[in-house]
Amino acid sequence: MNIVLDGMGGDYAPHEMVKGAVQAAELIEDDIYIVGKEDMIQAELNKMGYQGEQIHIVNAQEVITMEDSPVKAIRRKSDSSMVVGLNMIKEGTGDVFVSGGNTGALVVGSRLILGRIEGIDRPVLASVYPCMGKEPSILVDAGASSEAKAHNLLEYGLMGSIFMEHVWGRSNPRVGLVNLGVEESKGTSMTKDAFKKLKKAPVNFVGNVEAREVPRGACDVIVCDGFVGNVILKLTEGVAMSILELVKSKLMASIKSKMAALMLKPQLKSLKKEFDYEEYGGAPILGVDGPVLKIHGSSTANAVRNAIIKSVPYSKENVVEIIRQSMLELEEVIEKDEEEYSINE
Amino acid sequence: MNIVLDGMGGDYAPHEMVKGAVQAAELIEDDIYIVGKEDMIQAELNKMGYQGEQIHIVNAQEVITMEDSPVKAIRRKSDSSMVVGLNMIKEGTGDVFVSGGNTGALVVGSRLILGRIEGIDRPVLASVYPCMGKEPSILVDAGASSEAKAHNLLEYGLMGSIFMEHVWGRSNPRVGLVNLGVEESKGTSMTKDAFKKLKKAPVNFVGNVEAREVPRGACDVIVCDGFVGNVILKLTEGVAMSILELVKSKLMASIKSKMAALMLKPQLKSLKKEFDYEEYGGAPILGVDGPVLKIHGSSTANAVRNAIIKSVPYSKENVVEIIRQSMLELEEVIEKDEEEYSINE
Known part of the structure; x- marks a missing residue:
């Protein structure tokens, strides 16, 4: 190729x-x-x-x-x-x-x-998200597009799952929706609707995930709108950098701590590598x-x-081809879903 | 009293x-x-x-x-x-x-x-936000209410500013709007509208603030909707805890690093205090x-x-009284604003 x-x-x-x-x-x-x-x-x-x-x-x-x-x-x-x-x-x-x-x-x-x-409906930039001490996740939408609708988040989850499975070799990737709490009833009308749709999708949907759990690798595919995705990526970087700067300033505070820091050099170096985006092989436009x-x-x-x-x-x-096929299957799910609604009406 | x-x-x-x-x-x-x-x-x-x-x-x-x-x-x-x-x-x-x-x-x-x-229009729970190595900021909305409108964010900025000035003694608090980028044109239609309103409000509005800069103390009052506020608070906690756990595991990796860690005990302890919400004296319902x-x-x-x-x-x-007075002044600003629109029409 x-x-x-x-x-x-x-x-x-x-x-x-x-x-x-x-x-x-x-x-x-x-x-x-x-x-x-x-x-x-x-x-x-x-x-x-x-x-x-x-x-x-x-x-x-x-x-x-x-x-x-x-x-x-x-x-x-x-x-x-x-x-x-x-x-x-x-x-x-x-x-x-x-x-x-x-x-x-x-x-x-x-x-x-x-x-x-x-x-x-909307192609999207995903981003590899480094989980500290664990295998990285993928975050979709990382591209900060304007307001998202629930069906966009459904697409994000599906495409992210396929990418993680076939490119990263993650079996049965856990798809999580970033939300205010784990209960299905939590969040905005948009996230509630996205929850319902993801639950029916052919992915391993693990439900809502709180932001606190994201850096601990609570899911392999982090689904959110572009505004929240931007906040997650940039805040993670900001908090990590602030803490590492703070640690550094504490280590430089005294002769004793400087000596200790010298002894810890290999550990501190391996710590830095945890945040190194260079290791992660690029972000797909899905x-x-x-x-x-x-x-x-x-x-x-x-x-x-x-x-x-x-x-x-x-x-x-053939990730692109698998996404295409999955979208066809998804249409069946959504169609059935709409039929259900019309029967109930 | x-x-x-x-x-x-x-x-x-x-x-x-x-x-x-x-x-x-x-x-x-x-x-x-x-x-x-x-x-x-x-x-x-x-x-x-x-x-x-x-x-x-x-x-x-x-x-x-x-x-x-x-x-x-x-x-x-x-x-x-x-x-x-x-x-x-x-x-x-x-x-x-x-x-x-x-x-x-x-x-x-x-x-x-x-x-x-x-x-x-909407009372709101604020939260003190610990900035690493710096004075804390206040984040409004920390209460995770449902969808916010631009005028809610205007209220958040105004009330947060008054609280920081009169309770924390911060002079001329810098009010920042969490957004995708610093340019006025960035963000959703809601944040763009909130930007315009905050620019006219009687606060020291420093414009858009990217999430990366929030933990570095880029502003004294962090304005955002409740969903984003929830993500910021929980993710900050999650990233900080993950990194400290990782640091701990690195320090425990070898005898040499354990010795160094022992020497660093006071520094590590002072580090932990930076994240201690207990120091911050409660979150106001504004x-x-x-x-x-x-x-x-x-x-x-x-x-x-x-x-x-x-x-x-x-x-x-008299923080409550000052907020009441400021809302009256704000109404004048907003009325003038609307007049401007009608002249332009």
């Missing part, structure tokens, strides 16, 4: 992108197509002394920057690495797209160029008609390599 | 309640009325050898439990410590009420018995026509004492 990598997206592109591709090529057997300015990418490959035949360059002369307006950039920069890469997926010359570029542009571009999977993985804008080669590795099952396990 | 304490509310009532009252009496000059089963409270006072004249007992034979349905309990248990205490505030024999009882019942009871301040402070159900004497101390400025600084 052909993995397509956005060579120009991200703060350290193309250097770290190319480096990550070279590292990944040693671990997988698939072809990697790096899209971007040919001379720059070739120069990076030369610098690394790459001689193999797995990595190919696809020339694209434009770059979508972080400052670009997403819709305009996708429409106007037709020779950008992102648009060219997404078109390769659409045309079938590429099987999966990995990019560290402008998030908004990647989401918009995926929708516009690849289109939605039939039955999906619901578009082709596999796309978003990596962080500040990704280094390590993150690029891990995302490329995860992109293999994302494509080979 | 007369401070009214719910002697029977909380997991460790009446013991810890009475103990906290006795401790507070040594620090303040005001009278404390403990409401509850007279014999039990008297027995606790005797046990502590209390001989002073500052503490009084008001007999109430019923108790509202954590399992009681809030509305039913307030309506039916008219001789409960909570209902008797709230009635003392209404009748003016008490100046401020402190309770560690059933949160829902206390919010409902405050609304039903004290009523709303004129102009306030917008009801009388000062009410909610303390945690698991409060010990320490928390009771701190809440009683904070209840003094809450009453003496």
Whole structure:
């Protein structure tokens, strides 16, 4: 299969992108197509002394920057690495797209160029959520779209479950709905409706999950609207960073504590790794008609390599096709559900 | 002035309640009325050898439990410590009420018995939010009411600001709106509308605040709807606890790290104190026509004492009266606002 990598997206592109591709090529057997300015990418490959035949360059002369307006950039920069890469997926010359570029542009571009999977109302950016001391979960919606409806949350749960099962190899992923309390009666009218729908969906729905339990790995798929998802991701980061800073300042408080800190260096280092998004292999844009993985804008080669590795099952396990099939099954469930309502009326 | 304490509310009532009252009496000059089963409270006072004249007992034979349905309990248990205490505030024999009882019942009871301040659409439970290594903020809405409207958030900001200024002595408190990004254009239609309203309100509105910045003390008053407020409070607790557990497990990993941990004991202890809600003197129910402070159900004497101390400025600084006046001023702002709209039409 052909993995397509956005060579120009991200703060350290193309250097770290190319480096990550070279590292990944040693671990997988698939072809990697790096899209971007040919001379720059070739120069990076030369610098690394790459001689193999797995990595190919696809020339694209434009770059979508972080400052670009997403819709305009996708429409106007037709020779950008992102648009060219997404078109390769659409045309079938590429099987999966990995990019560290402008998030908004990647989401918009995926929708516009690849289109939605039939039955999906709203494609969505998911994010791997690091659970401390445990396997990570996936959070959907991480993309902070505007107001969500209950059926969007149903889609999020279904797609997140399929992704976790087939890409992360998590068997029978537990799908949880972020809510005020565990009881079915809790929450807004929207979450109550989402609860009812998720209960009927072909997923392992474990019910409402309180925010307190999210970092403890209470579920494999964390379902919430984009506003709440944004709060969860950013607050987790903010609290973790604040605590680690506080711990650091306490450790530096005295000579004795500094000595102790020195003794703890390996432990503190392994602690930091728990929060390292780079380990997690990218965030999928779920619901578009082709596999796309978003990596962080500040990704280094390590993150690029891990995302490329995860992109293999994302494509080979036919995640997009499974979502399509599940949406058809889901329609039956929803139709039956509506019939029930009409009988009761 | 007369401070009214719910002697029977909380997991460790009446013991810890009475103990906290006795401790507070040594620090303040005001009278404390403990409401509850007279014999039990008297027995606790005797046990502590209390001989002073500052503490009084008001007999109430019923108790509202954590399992009681809030509305039913307030309506039916008219001789409960909570209902008797709230009635003392209404009748003016008490100046401020402190309770560690059933949160829902206390919010409902405050609304039903004290009523709303004129102009306030929705009274709300606020919560002190511990910022790591910094002075705490206040978060409104912490009570997880159902869907909020933009004008509710305006009220939250205004009331939270008045509370922080007059009870916590924070000068010109910074009011921030939890949102997806700092730009005015970010968020849902509701938060965008709330932004416009808060900008015109007589508060020091610092604009949108991202969740990442909340634990760093980005604002003194954290404004958000009850769903998001619940997520912020519980997730902060969950992340903090998970990290501290992880740190602990890392420290216990080897003999060397155990030794280091022993050396760090005082630092680790001071770290724990940063998260100690007991230090913060209770959460106000803002917008009801009388000062009410909610303390945690698991409060010990320490928390009771701190809440009683904070209840003094809450009453003496006329916070309720200032909120009433500000709502009148606010109406002028909103009216002018509406006039502007009609001119533009």
